[in-house]
Amino acid sequence: MKIQLALDRLSIEEAIEMGKKTQACVDILEVGTSLIKDYGLESLSRIRAAFPHKVILADLKTMDEGEYEFRAAFTHGADLATVMGAASIDTVKICYRVAEEYGRSVMIDLLETPKEKLEFLTCFPKAVFCLHTPKDSGIRELSQELKEFVHRYPQMRRLAVAGGIRLDDVPSLSAFPVEILVVGSAISQERDPEAAARRFWAAVGNEGVRHV
Amino acid sequence: MKIQLALDRLSIEEAIEMGKKTQACVDILEVGTSLIKDYGLESLSRIRAAFPHKVILADLKTMDEGEYEFRAAFTHGADLATVMGAASIDTVKICYRVAEEYGRSVMIDLLETPKEKLEFLTCFPKAVFCLHTPKDSGIRELSQELKEFVHRYPQMRRLAVAGGIRLDDVPSLSAFPVEILVVGSAISQERDPEAAARRFWAAVGNEGVRHV
Numbered sequence: 001m002k003i004q005l006a007l008d009r010l011s012i013e014e015a016i017e018m019g020k021k022t023q024a025c026v027d028i029l030e031v032g033t034s035l036i037k038d039y040g041l042e043s044l045s046r047i048r049a050a051f052p053h054k055v056i057l058a059d060l061k062t063m064d065e066g067e068y069e070f071r072a073a074f075t076h077g078a079d080l081a082t083v084m085g086a087a088s089i090d091t092v093k094i095c096y097r098v099a100e101e102y103g104r105s106v107m108i109d110l111l112e113t114p115k116e117k118l119e120f121l122t123c124f125p126k127a128v129f130c131l132h133t134p135k136d137s138g139i140r141e142l143s144q145e146l147k148e149f150v151h152r153y154p155q156m157r158r159l160a161v162a163g164g165i166r167l168d169d170v171p172s173l174s175a176f177p178v179e180i181l182v183v184g185s186a187i188s189q190e191r192d193p194e195a196a197a198r199r200f201w202a203a204v205g206n207e208g209v210r211h212v
Numbered sequence: 213m214k215i216q217l218a219l220d221r222l223s224i225e226e227a228i229e230m231g232k233k234t235q236a237c238v239d240i241l242e243v244g245t246s247l248i249k250d251y252g253l254e255s256l257s258r259i260r261a262a263f264p265h266k267v268i269l270a271d272l273k274t275m276d277e278g279e280y281e282f283r284a285a286f287t288h289g290a291d292l293a294t295v296m297g298a299a300s301i302d303t304v305k306i307c308y309r310v311a312e313e314y315g316r317s318v319m320i321d322l323l324e325t326p327k328e329k330l331e332f333l334t335c336f337p338k339a340v341f342c343l344h345t346p347k348d349s350g351i352r353e354l355s356q357e358l359k360e361f362v363h364r365y366p367q368m369r370r371l372a373v374a375g376g377i378r379l380d381d382v383p384s385l386s387a388f389p390v391e392i393l394v395v396g397s398a399i400s401q402e403r404d405p406e407a408a409a410r411r412f413w414a415a416v417g418n419e420g421v422r423h424v
Contacts, residue, residue, distance in 0.1 A: 009280065034280060037272065040252035060249065063273050063296060064323060064346045068221065068246060084275060086298040088324050088346045100374045111276060112300050114326045134276045 001174065001204040004057060004160070005197065006184035008032030012043050016050045021194045022187060025201035026028045027152040028055045028180065031078070036060065038079075041076045048077030055079045061109060063087045066094035073176050074102040080128070081106065085113030096124050107160060122155050128180060133163030143172045150176055170203040213386065213416040216269060216372070217409065218396035220244030225256050226317040233406045234399060236421040239414035240267045240392065243290070248272065253288045260289030267291045273321060275299045278306035292340070293318065297325030301332050308336050319372060336365050341368045346374030355384045362388055372413060379408075382415040392406045 005026040007015040012035065019029050029051060035043040036058065044058050058078035062069045066083060084093040085108045092108060099106045108121060111132040121129070131145055142161060150159070161173060162182035170212040173181065183200055190196035198209065217238045217385035219227040224247065227321050231241050241263060244370045247255040248270065270290035278295060285293040295307040297320045304320060319420045320333060323344040334342070343357055354373060362371075373385060385393065395412055402408035410421065 034277065036249055036252075037281060038252050038284065039249075040254070042249050042252070061273075061275050063245075063275065063298070063321075065246065069249060072250065084298070086275070086324055091346060112298055134303060136277070 001205060002027035002177050002180045003197070003200050004028035004030050004162075004180050004182045005187055006030040006032045006059070006162070006182055007047070007188065008034045008184055010035065010188070012039055012046050012060070015043070016047060018188055018193060019047065019051055022197035023054060024050065025194075025197035025206075026187075028057055028080070030057045030059055030182065032184075033059045033061050044073065044076040044078060059108065059109075062091065062095060064091055066091040067098055070095045070098040070106075074098070074104050079104055082109045082130070084108075085110045085117055085121055085129075089117065092121065092124065096127060100126075105200055109162075111163075117154065122153060125155065126158070127156075128158040128160050129153075130160040130162050130180075131184070134163075142169065143175075146173070146178070148178045158167065167199055167203060170200065172202070214239035214392045215409070215412050215416060216240035216242050216374075216392050216394045217399055218242040218244045218271070218374070218394055219259070219400065220246045220396055222247065222400070224251055224258050227255070228259060230400055230405060231259065231263055231266070234409035235263065235266060237406075237409035237418075238399075240269055240292070242269045242394065244396075245271045245273050253284055256285065256290060269293065269319065271321075274303065274307060276303055278303040279310055282307045282310040284320075286310070286316050293389040294321045294342070296320075297322045297329055297333055297341075301329065304318055304333065304336065308339060312338075321374075323375075326378050330365065334365060337367065338370070339368075340370040340372050341365075342372040342374050342392075342394065344373075351370050354381065355387075358385070358388050358390070379411055379415060382412065386416070 003026050031044045031047050036142045056075040056078055057080040060069050060081050062083040064066045070081055083092050096106050107128040107130050109130045109132050159178050160180035165183050187193050215238050243259050244257045268284040268290055269292040272281050272293050274295040295304050308318050319340040319342050321342045321344050371390050372392035373390055377395050378398045399405050399408045
């Protein structure tokens with residue numbers, strides 16, 4: 001299971017500092033929606049420049065204008081970008097096509113995606129599907145949701161989970177074939193983010209830390 | 213019917229110039245999603261500073277983190293901001309509450325909003341509901357959609373329409389109680405945006421142009 005650290009509600013400088021502190025125990029740095037909406041694509045290109053060898057995801061949460069948004073993200077250095085599963089299927093198709101063209105990846109954020117749309121989304125085999133509990137609602141039934149999802153959509157093989165993930169969620173999530181664990185405040189809001197990242201890193205089964 | 217000009221896929225300077233050219237025939241300036249994602253909130257504050265007396269909408273297309281995004285938009289000068297109808301009802305509620313707190317308005321973008329969510333959205337009486345044809349799909353059946361919508365949801369009184377609106381759409385749209393007509397490229401991509409804005413201004417029944 002890879003660790004993706006969501007950089008949100010920080011200045012670009014703070015985000016870079018957070019990335020530097022934690023990068024030994026983080027696989028993917030996420031330029032969060034708040035960074036993109038607060039500072040624009042500059043947040044992405046500056047984080048790309050600060051971490052030339054890191055996998056970087058742009059959390060665009062695209063709802064429309066897929067071609068414009070995805071090209072912008074990839075030309076500014078993203079390796080992955082997010083489109084909403086709740087967007088039109090045409091929008092998801094366009095994002096997927098642009099990602100293929102650039103040799104990059106799409107993460108489809110399943111936040112509030114209606115069931116009937118999920119059926120169509122099975123036709124994007126290379127996409128990463130992110131089961132996402134919204135910050136704005138308090139409900140946390142991730143394990144159960146994941147269980148049902150894996151059973152119902154075995155063809156969606158690349159899975160991520162996001163939304164208020166805490167360290168003590170890791171054991172129950174480890175029972176599922178989750179490729180990416182998206183962690184935000186449980187690392188970035190801790191007094192010692194480096195130590196918090198190291199705990200997640202160990203919890204998902206890594207030994208030691210990486211040389212970066 | 214008010215005219216809202218969507219400023220998209222422009223630099224901030226170009227957007228300000230476009231606003232200056234067209235403002236006599238435009239009621240609301242929209243800081244488009246592309247401007248916000250390309251340049252961040254600076255796009256909003258600079259357009260606010262350039263047009264201190266104009267109504268300004270921030271097309272945030274909020275899907276989550278309603279409180280953070282709406283506070284940011286209002287503190288940077290927006291009079292209205294958009295949340296997706298496809299977001300969780302909790303997110304829409306939060307955006308509505310923050311707007312009430314600031315004495316500003318919410319536009320709920322109905323792009324890809326499932327029918328079952330529309331039922332819940334009737335509980336936000338002061339919101340503007342935007343029927344929105346996605347750019348990424350080619351289908352245009354706006355009049356029919358509007359007819360059904362007005363019949364089905366009479367309690368949603370404040371209506372906007374968006375998505376590739378052209379001048380020759382105006383007569384058919386005028387048959388409905390549409391408060392805001394969102395126009396993008398049919399003004400901004402014209403060789404003479406000022407003249408294009410003036411044609412829309414006249415088409416919705418205004419006489420002369422305003423002194424700004």
